[in-house]
Amino acid sequence: MIYTLLLIAWAHLIPVNALKKNMHYPIGSFGHMHSRIAEAEQAQHLDILFLGSSHAYRGFDPRIFRENGFHTFNFGSSSQTPLQTLRLMEQYLDQLDPKLVIFEVYPSIFQNDGVESSLDIVANAPVTPELLQMAGSVNHIKTYHTLFYDLFREFFNLNDGFREPKVRGGDTYVSGGFVETAKTYNYSPVTEKIKRDWGDRDWQIREDQWQAFREILTLFRERKIDYWLVQTPVTRAAYDLYQNNDYVDSLFAAQGVYYNLNKVLTLDDHSDFMDYHHLNQSGVKRTNEALIRLIRERSAIPE
């Protein structure tokens, strides 16, 4: 009882994030998940549904696809891992009814514990049984605290007046789930510190994430929905920091149609990226056009 009261009071009244180590309520934060969820409630009969992390919501622009005759929705969110994607699909897949799913599979999401993304979704999506299941599968005190606080806010309708701004820190939310950035990447060589922090290592696939991933693919197969697994490009410098890219490619290729666009496209580390591993609008345009060519070549979407 004391714990509960303290938790709510602490979350509500303490403005300093550093004092809330195991509590974070990122409503309307980076990634525009609040707006995306609101749009997802209305979206249906899609040609293409995009899934994945920030590589997805910053990588697939619905406007470019619309110009080419495809009705799409981008359901990517910050650090979204298969643990979150699975619950989102259980809740929304039948309503969205896509002909093709393009699932962005940056290996990082498979070695992530899924906490950051769970907070993003808990704070921005309504509480549903799927959300509770997702919190349980992440099983982290930070997620539980945030969920508990979210329940309190929903119970007292404290989020009713919330309106997420379309523009935030150089990012603009584009209808259809995409986030366009005005940022450009101030390229610098890979320093020793970055190498130490980031690289010369192998991707490590977590068992729980891989299991959730397989369940997501089963959902698609059961509904006879085609899916492509895609890695959007990252800078060459960032890509080369990991040693087992070929092994990861073989894992994904065994699960269905798979394109590692790092091997299909040659982008410029300076002008096509907003940071080490996110495309900017120039990179998005080139990547999306290449993807559309592939979709047409393979007649991936029935007329």
Place this chain on the structure above:
Amino acid sequence: MLFNSIDFVVFLPIVFTLYWWIGSNRRHGQNLLIVAASYVFYGWWDWRFLSLILFSTLVDYLVGRGLAKEDRPTRRKVLLWTSITVNLGLLGFFKYYNFFVANFVEAFTFFGASIEPYTLQIILPVGISFYTFQTLSYTIDVYKRKIQPTPLEQASLSETGKDLIAFAAFVSFFPQLVAGPIERAKNLLPQFQQNRLFDYAKAVDGMRQILWGVFKKVVIADSCGEYVDLIFQNPGDYGGSTLLLGAFFFAFQIYGDFSGYSDIAIGTARLFGIDLMKNFAFPYFSRDIAEFWRRWHISLSTWFRDYLYIPLGGSRGGQWLKIRNTFIIFVVSGCWHGANWTFVVWGALNAIYFLPLQLTGNNRKNMDIVARKRSLPSAREILSILITFGLTLVAWVFFRAEDLSQAFVYMGGMFSGSLLSIPDLPDMGKVVVTGLLIVFFTGMEWLGREGAFALEQVYRIRTRWFRWALYGWLIFLIGMFMETDETPFIYFQF
């Protein structure tokens, strides 16, 4: 199994319920449960090493029996040395084999010779240094006739079996099996040989001590550990003030981690009606190094005092003998922590701190807790505490460093011109919060310094309402600031 794991949260209530369900008048059944639970607790980590505990238990039990029947001094000595050789042999092999081989090779290389070392991939069995010393204390005390061996002479086979179980419970008692306190047979063994009554007040006190131990570990130690790991990984990347902050955080990490473990162990034992010895007594309020060592890892310090320092002659004899014995006890204590020269230097450094006090006869000047019956210390006491803490801080750098060269890089960086700069770490807001948690923790320790542990005193002087609010607050802080990954206790590696 870690105390700070979900597994233990499930394990403890089950064992507790079964233990008291068996009943106070069936102590042999309770002992058997303790042994079984302890073996599960240990085997959770690696079941293969259970055989080592079992072997140690049987050897010392049989040696004890042998000593009971034997009066001839030579044969008694043989029995004693059998136990010492087996126990220290196991410890030496698992803990020091590769260290000695590596240093042997280095020495040969230094003199121009080249030899192919034969090293082994040895996993150090968790807790081996603790239970080895505990069983040794039994054999040595029986040898010195300080305690009666178990079982007593003329015991029937059934009695012998029951006493073997009691002895196995003494060796493997799960709350203190892997990181102490290192119990003495004369304190712990008799408790397994008599009926235990459930004492509500004792159990509640145990819960309170567990709560405080968990707070120390998962809030203080783990929060500090985050920065300690970062800074000690690449000390060359940081300025003097940041390195000083790293050493400061390590001082609280090691204290919170190890004394937190001890509090959880002692509190858990109390739930089973068992009293373990105190292991920490607010060491950072010490006014000199001698006092610090009376308050830090008490069970190990007193073990070395009783079984090494005193047999060597202690402080009797001339000055040189005193100096020799002091160095031996501190360096051996350092070596006990691990096979690394950093621990040797850490031990030697503490000996250097200690010797002036001993040689001037001032090592027993501060026997009582600081500022007893007073709210605040005097300015002189504050200064003494700060100097003592500063000395331990320097020694901790050697304790934490991966090797001596890293320690010297760290020390060189710390005592450089940048010592007076503002510390530079990522997310300074979190660093400040960690500092605030340390302030709260130190305040609580100060208020409770006259008790066995901080919360004990708070309980005695406050109302029920205040008490429950405090428990709620502590549990909330644990929930809000804990690391969710199960971080192992530092002393498991020793």
